Amino acid sequence: MRIGIVGAGILGLAVARQMARAGAEVTVLEKEPRIAAHQTGHNSGVVHAGIYYQPGSLKATLCREGAAMLREYCAEHGLPYDEAGKLVVASTRAELSGLRRIAERARENGVPGIAELDAIGLREVEPRAVGVAAVHSPHTAITDFPAVARRLAADVTEAGGFVRLSRPVRAIRQTTDGVAVAAGPERLTFDRLISCAGLGTDGVADLARAGGDVRIVPFRGEYYRLAGPARGLVKGLIYPVPDPRYPFLGVHLTRRIDGEVLVGPNAVPALALEGYSWRSASLRDLRRIAAWPGARRMAAEHWRTGLREVYGSLAKRAFVAAARRYVPELAPADLVRAGGGVRAQAVARDGRLLDDFVIDVRGRIVLVRNAPSPAATSSLAIARHIALTVPLTF
Ligand SMILES: Cc1cc2nc3c(=O)[nH]c(=O)nc-3n(C[C@H](O)[C@H](O)[C@H](O)COP(=O)(O)OP(=O)(O)OC[C@H]3O[C@@H](n4cnc5c(N)ncnc54)[C@H](O)[C@@H]3O)c2cc1C
Numbered sequence: 001m002r003i004g005i006v007g008a009g010i011l012g013l014a015v016a017r018q019m020a021r022a023g024a025e026v027t028v029l030e031k032e033p034r035i036a037a038h039q040t041g042h043n044s045g046v047v048h049a050g051i052y053y054q055p056g057s058l059k060a061t062l063c064r065e066g067a068a069m070l071r072e073y074c075a076e077h078g079l080p081y082d083e084a085g086k087l088v089v090a091s092t093r094a095e096l097s098g099l100r101r102i103a104e105r106a107r108e109n110g111v112p113g114i115a116e117l118d119a120i121g122l123r124e125v126e127p128r129a130v131g132v133a134a135v136h137s138p139h140t141a142i143t144d145f146p147a148v149a150r151r152l153a154a155d156v157t158e159a160g161g162f163v164r165l166s167r168p169v170r171a172i173r174q175t176t177d178g179v180a181v182a183a184g185p186e187r188l189t190f191d192r193l194i195s196c197a198g199l200g201t202d203g204v205a206d207l208a209r210a211g212g213d214v215r216i217v218p219f220r221g222e223y224y225r226l227a228g229p230a231r232g233l234v235k236g237l238i239y240p241v242p243d244p245r246y247p248f249l250g251v252h253l254t255r256r257i258d259g260e261v262l263v264g265p266n267a268v269p270a271l272a273l274e275g276y277s278w279r280s281a282s283l284r285d286l287r288r289i290a291a292w293p294g295a296r297r298m299a300a301e302h303w304r305t306g307l308r309e310v311y312g313s314l315a316k317r318a319f320v321a322a323a324r325r326y327v328p329e330l331a332p333a334d335l336v337r338a339g340g341g342v343r344a345q346a347v348a349r350d351g352r353l354l355d356d357f358v359i360d361v362r363g364r365i366v367l368v369r370n371a372p373s374p375a376a377t378s379s380l381a382i383a384r385h386i387a388l389t390v391p392l393t394f
Helices: 011-021 060-076 092-109 119-125 145-156 200-207 228-231 283-290 293-314 316-324 373-389
Strands: 002-006 023-030 084-089 115-119 133-137 141-143 162-164 169-175 178-183 186-190 191-193 215-224 237-240 254-255 261-264 334-346 360-361 366-372
Touching: 002 011, 002 186, 002 237, 011 023, 011 145, 011 162, 011 191, 023 186, 023 237, 060 141, 060 360, 060 373, 084 119, 092 115, 115 178, 141 145, 145 162, 145 366, 162 169, 169 215, 178 191, 178 215, 191 200, 200 215, 200 334, 200 366, 215 228, 215 283, 228 283, 237 334, 261 316, 261 334, 283 293, 293 334, 293 373, 316 334, 334 366, 366 373
Parallel strands: 002 023, 002 191, 023 162, 084 237, 191 366
Antiparallel strands: 084 133, 115 133, 169 178, 178 186, 215 261, 215 334, 237 254, 254 261, 360 366
């Protein structure tokens, strides 16, 4: 079985490793000159415990399984993994019912160690944080996802597979006995093609003539980092009670594995699929996004939230205020801009932001169509899920 995989992010590499270990001849095709160039290299680095997700969904199941698999994988390969622990904080009494729902959901999802804390209890975990109550998840962890991706790539090559960089997939043709792919200067034929292309998902789907009822809309997540001694104000991870209407978790404070503390990410519409700043815009991408009825419906419904997020992006004041809600000692000078990432978020034709992971099978081609957070956490479990559930042999 020759398997081609599009994308050398954490997901493509986890799938490649799974297939190579099962004896397939695997080739990963990546358009960039390095692995983890997009979402995998631009995220918060949090190994989610599985608190928020709809019980029974792929996210709920694969996040729990994936976190356990990742913990073991990091231990086996000497990769960083630190159970820094997370607090979800209600800062007003109005947020208490939302917080209670989170605790219930976490228990339903079998997340271990969940505790409900009052205002005093939360300060025992995070002495400089304030709030009326919190949910504590002691096993939520932090890691270095690009380092994990590099180790997965090494596993692929050690198992006899190939990771080919600077190989943009530009043409795909499915025939009765294979899938022909043009990638950079190469022409290759596979028995199966698996796309884990993140922000490039629709491009690959179009090449494979696999239209569908979902399209990727890019949402940029921008960060600040805490400068100097302000880093000492946060021990682990401090999150708000999320707005249940959105799959994003709200601006939070996250200790990173290298000791930095991130504040963010927000969620602003990106002006290009790989639009890492307001200056990075693509008319072609914008036209394609605007042509999708789902994107127009979403914009019509959520424009107020969108405007608020854009204001927060342009005015540092709003970002500082969001952080000070949880750690009031923070001053504007403590926050320094720190780049960001772009989420590949699938939006349905009716304007819904798809919550769950979506995997679509078209003959010999498997397309991962929605793999936003916590897909880095879940990557090893998603790879196993694809190997177990997708028909890979005739
Ligand atoms: C701001 C932000 C914060 C996040 N925080 C977390 C977190 O804390 N924890 C967590 O679990 N998840 C988090 N996520 C989500 C997580 O980063 C992604 O779910 C995960 O990285 C998806 O991996 P991937 O391999 O599917 O995508 P990517 O890493 O984006 O990889 C896709 C690859 O496909 C390549 N590609 C695209 N088109 C082509 C083509 N035509 N030919 C060849 N190659 C192609 C791209 O160059 C890219 O390298 C966050 C995401 C963002 C943006």
